[in-house]
Amino acid sequence: MAAACVLAQHGQRPVVLDEAERPGGQAYRLPGAGLRHGAWTPSGQKAQAARLHAMFAAVADRIDHRPATLAWHIHDGMAHVLRHGVRAGVERFDTVLLATGATERLYPVPGWTLPGVTTPGGAQTLLKDQGCLVGQRVVFCGSSPLLYLAALQYARHGAEVAAVLDTTPRARRLHALPALMAAPGLLMRGVAWMAALRRRGVPLRSGVELRRIEAGEGARRLVWVDAAGREQQLSIDAVALGFGLRSETQLAQLAGCAMRFDAASRQFLPQADLDGRASSGVFVAGDGAAIGGAEAAEISGRLAAWAILGELGAPAAAPEITRLRARLHRLRRFQAGLQTAFAVPDALLAALPDDTPICRCERIDAGTVRQTIRGYVGAIDVNRAKALTRCGMGRCQGRFCAPVLAALVAAERGVTLEQAGWLRAQAPVKPLPLAASLADG
Amino acid sequence: MTARFQRAIPAGGRRVSVWLEGVALEAWEGESLLAAILTQRDCLPGDGPEGARAGFCLMGACQECWVQLEQAGPVRACTTKVADGMRIGPYPIRLA
Numbered sequence: 001m002a003a004a005c006v007l008a009q010h011g012q013r014p015v016v017l018d019e020a021e022r023p024g025g026q027a028y029r030l031p032g033a034g035l036r037h038g039a040w041t042p043s044g045q046k047a048q049a050a051r052l053h054a055m056f057a058a059v060a061d062r063i064d065h066r067p068a069t070l071a072w073h074i075h076d077g078m079a080h081v082l083r084h085g086v087r088a089g090v091e092r093f094d095t096v097l098l099a100t101g102a103t104e105r106l107y108p109v110p111g112w113t114l115p116g117v118t119t120p121g122g123a124q125t126l127l128k129d130q131g132c133l134v135g136q137r138v139v140f141c142g143s144s145p146l147l148y149l150a151a152l153q154y155a156r157h158g159a160e161v162a163a164v165l166d167t168t169p170r171a172r173r174l175h176a177l178p179a180l181m182a183a184p185g186l187l188m189r190g191v192a193w194m195a196a197l198r199r200r201g202v203p204l205r206s207g208v209e210l211r212r213i214e215a216g217e218g219a220r221r222l223v224w225v226d227a228a229g230r231e232q233q234l235s236i237d238a239v240a241l242g243f244g245l246r247s248e249t250q251l252a253q254l255a256g257c258a259m260r261f262d263a264a265s266r267q268f269l270p271q272a273d274l275d276g277r278a279s280s281g282v283f284v285a286g287d288g289a290a291i292g293g294a295e296a297a298e299i300s301g302r303l304a305a306w307a308i309l310g311e312l313g314a315p316a317a318a319p320e321i322t323r324l325r326a327r328l329h330r331l332r333r334f335q336a337g338l339q340t341a342f343a344v345p346d347a348l349l350a351a352l353p354d355d356t357p358i359c360r361c362e363r364i365d366a367g368t369v370r371q372t373i374r375g376y377v378g379a380i381d382v383n384r385a386k387a388l389t390r391c392g393m394g395r396c397q398g399r400f401c402a403p404v405l406a407a408l409v410a411a412e413r414g415v416t417l418e419q420a421g422w423l424r425a426q427a428p429v430k431p432l433p434l435a436a437s438l439a440d441g
Numbered sequence: 442m443t444a445r446f447q448r449a450i451p452a453g454g455r456r457v458s459v460w461l462e463g464v465a466l467e468a469w470e471g472e473s474l475l476a477a478i479l480t481q482r483d484c485l486p487g488d489g490p491e492g493a494r495a496g497f498c499l500m501g502a503c504q505e506c507w508v509q510l511e512q513a514g515p516v517r518a519c520t521t522k523v524a525d526g527m528r529i530g531p532y533p534i535r536l537a
Contacts, residue, residue: 026500032471033523084515103500103502106500114491115483115491115493115495116445116495117497117498118496118497118498119498122499123499125499125500126446126476126499127449127450129473130446130472130473130475130476131449131450132446132447132476132480133446133447134445134499135446136447154485157449158447159447237445272469360497362505394504395503395504395505395507396502396503396505399503400497400502431503433515
């Protein structure tokens with residue numbers, strides 16, 4: 001949205017292909033049209049969301065905005081799209097900015113495929129978009145700043161938040177403090193969320209171990225171990241499980257971007273400079289370029305727009321660009337701090353029982369994956385592991401199992417995550433009707 | 442439990458009538474199929490990775506909430522809005 005605004009304000013007429021029906025992405029998601037539950041935005045982001053939506057609306061006549069348009073393949077200056085779920089088409093371009101966002105990053109906990117288990121982002125989306133709670137009594141668990149924000153939003157809207165259980169030990173947050181000080185405002189915001197939860201009597205526990213989720217009296221039971229080693233149980237209606245975010249890089253790969261391993265976020269990202277230049281005519285911005293949150297997404301969008309304008313010969317607004325780059329540097333440093341403060345649960349992965357599902361779509365468990373990787377003679381990366389085990393071949397195309405698959409390859413073969421590689425993207429990036437791929441509109 | 446999701450913010454628009462596996466269901470205009478079904482039932486029709494399913498990511502990524510519309514074929518329940526007269530059944534192919 002921010003990139004489109006900058007481009008439109010400087011004489012361009014960008015085409016915006018938005019998969020959603022209304023602008024805003026995830027962070028600034030508007031309530032579903034027609035529901036009329038008011039111009040409600042979640043606390044903590046009201047002002048920023050309102051400002052961006054207003055700015056976008058102000059250039060509406062200078063932008064070619066195409067909602068409900070999914071780009072499912074991209075190559076050679078063409079984006080293959082599906083409009084409103086039914087009409088196939090092709091959009092030709094000279095320059096493309098990919099702002100594909102992120103999904104939640106998941107690490108399995110036994111029982112995570114039971115109905116009633118979702119993600120903190122999903123729980124938040126249901127509230128923002130539909131005005132509903134995933135359950136009356138909810139536990140938020142895993143490790144991620146989003147756990148605290150979503151829990152607070154739920155508490156404010158009448159849910160009973162049983163607890164926020166963070167697998168990362170509290171000491172890691174102190175360790176992350178220097179990096180987190182790069183953006184003191186954001187740090188204070190996070191601290192305020194935790195304080196607000198405590199004032200509401202919500203237990204916040206760190207350094208926990210999540211043992212399993214099972215069917216119980218209150219519909220679900222979460223068995224967990226506290227930092228002192230004592231086993232605990234919680235009866236809840238729903239579990240919101242999440243371990244941070246995972247960039248959506250499929251379109252960037254298909255568009256020809258090289259990939260690089262980002263050690264802080266433990267994932268492969270499109271290789272790009274700070275302004276988002278990734279490949280010839282291809283720019284990336286937002287969480288799809290690097291996890292960074294809403295403000296970083298806007299700033300990276302603006303920088304990409306300025307870079308595009310620069311290539312088109314427009315005069316550069318040097319002070320503005322310098323200011324944006326400086327802020328983005330700080331936000332990237334802050335994000336690295338968050339990755340330390342909310343860590344990947346290596347212990348959880350190592351302790352996963354063999355019968356825990358890894359691939360939800362194809363119902364493949366950890367034992368099968370481990371045995372297959374161990375037994376294979378020859379080099380094995382995450383793509384070979386996919387071919388052998390079927391993990392990642394299902395409907396979600398590895399969105400939720402790929403990080404775990406890579407971790408298992410690394411663990412079983414004694415290689416690094418970087419050596420385990422990234423799951424090669426294939427078109428279509430989301431399932432679509434066969435007729436759409438055959439048509440040419 | 443009879444309903445999985447709880448409506449926290451009252452919906453204020455028009456009522457819409459859909460059919461879920463042959464049973465009449467009242468929804469709100471603007472509701473997603475997922476919200477309309479799960480504020481009144483505890484599961485979606487059809488099977489998921491653990492038998493009963495209720496969606497997972499709730500935002501169009503996991504592909505676990507597909508339902509079959511008689512008139513329009515398979516759709517994601519979380520990203521598809523209700524419309525008058527929709528007839529909804531289970532996704533015909535087992536998800537795994």
